[in-house]
Amino acid sequence: MISINRAWAVLLLVLALPASAEIYSYIDEQGNRVFTDRPGGRAVETIKSRPTNSMPAVETQRRPSAQPAAPEPDAIRYRLLEIGHPAPEATIRSNAGNLEVSATSDPALDPAHAFRLLLDGKPFGETVRTPQFSLSNIDRGTHQLVVEIVDASGNPLKASPPHTFHLHRTSLAQRRRVRPCVTADYGVRPECPLADKPVEKKDIPFVPFL
Numbered sequence: 713m714i715s716i717n718r719a720w721a722v723l724l725l726v727l728a729l730p731a732s733a734e735i736y737s738y739i740d741e742q743g744n745r746v747f748t749d750r751p752g753g754r755a756v757e758t759i760k761s762r763p764t765n766s767m768p769a770v771e772t773q774r775r776p777s778a779q780p781a782a783p784e785p786d787a788i789r790y791r792l793l794e795i796g797h798p799a800p801e802a803t804i805r806s807n808a809g810n811l812e813v814s815a816t817s818d819p820a821l822d823p824a825h826a827f828r829l830l831l832d833g834k835p836f837g838e839t840v841r842t843p844q845f846s847l848s849n850i851d852r853g854t855h856q857l858v859v860e861i862v863d864a865s866g867n868p869l870k871a872s873p874p875h876t877f878h879l880h881r882t883s884l885a886q887r888r889r890v891r892p893c894v895t896a897d898y899g900v901r902p903e904c905p906l907a908d909k910p911v912e913k914k915d916i917p918f919v920p921f922l
Contacts, residue, residue: 790819793815793870807882813847813859826840827841827862828840829858831856851881856876859872
């Protein structure tokens with residue numbers, strides 16, 4: 713039991729002392745073995761301690777923080793794109809189905825881009841450099857307009873909010889009732905097709921029966 717206690721005492725002393733300190737041992741007047749780091753001028757025996765196991769610190773590489781992806785220039789270039797004419801929910805009266813559309817953008821259009829008009833979700837006409845469009849022969853009823861800014865490949869970069877308008881056109885039958893067709897109108901006025909032209913009666917000369 714005494715030897716176990718001494719072993720523990722040596723172990724604790726070794727752990728408590730600096731790595732460079734030496735440990736000494738001697739027998740006191742009562743015959744007990746004493747361990748100390750201060751010989752004190754008495755006859756002592758040097759105890760050699762075993763080197764402690766140590767591992768060098770491993771340097772960890774810090775991962776660079778993920779940088780947010782820079783937005784593409786085309787995606788943020790246009791702050792505003794809206795239709796100025798016709799007004800929202802406007803009622804347009806045109807028997808020919810004509811309509812003028814204009815829009816504005818902020819900032820101005822880039823030289824590499826163009827405007828494109830969508831009528832009821834489908835492209836109408838060609839792309840243009842100025843936001844002005846002339847439409848003709850539009851069916852009567854309710855329609856929706858959208859103006860887009862597209863790049864050289866036709867990819868949309870910015871779209872205006874949907875714009876609804878209502879087109880009123882007098883039907884051919886209504887026009888015909890207001891202004892009946894005469895002979896000279898057939899084939900000229902849309903409401904007076906040649907197929908509806910009545911057959912002209914020819915005058916047959918009267919020949920007396922002899």
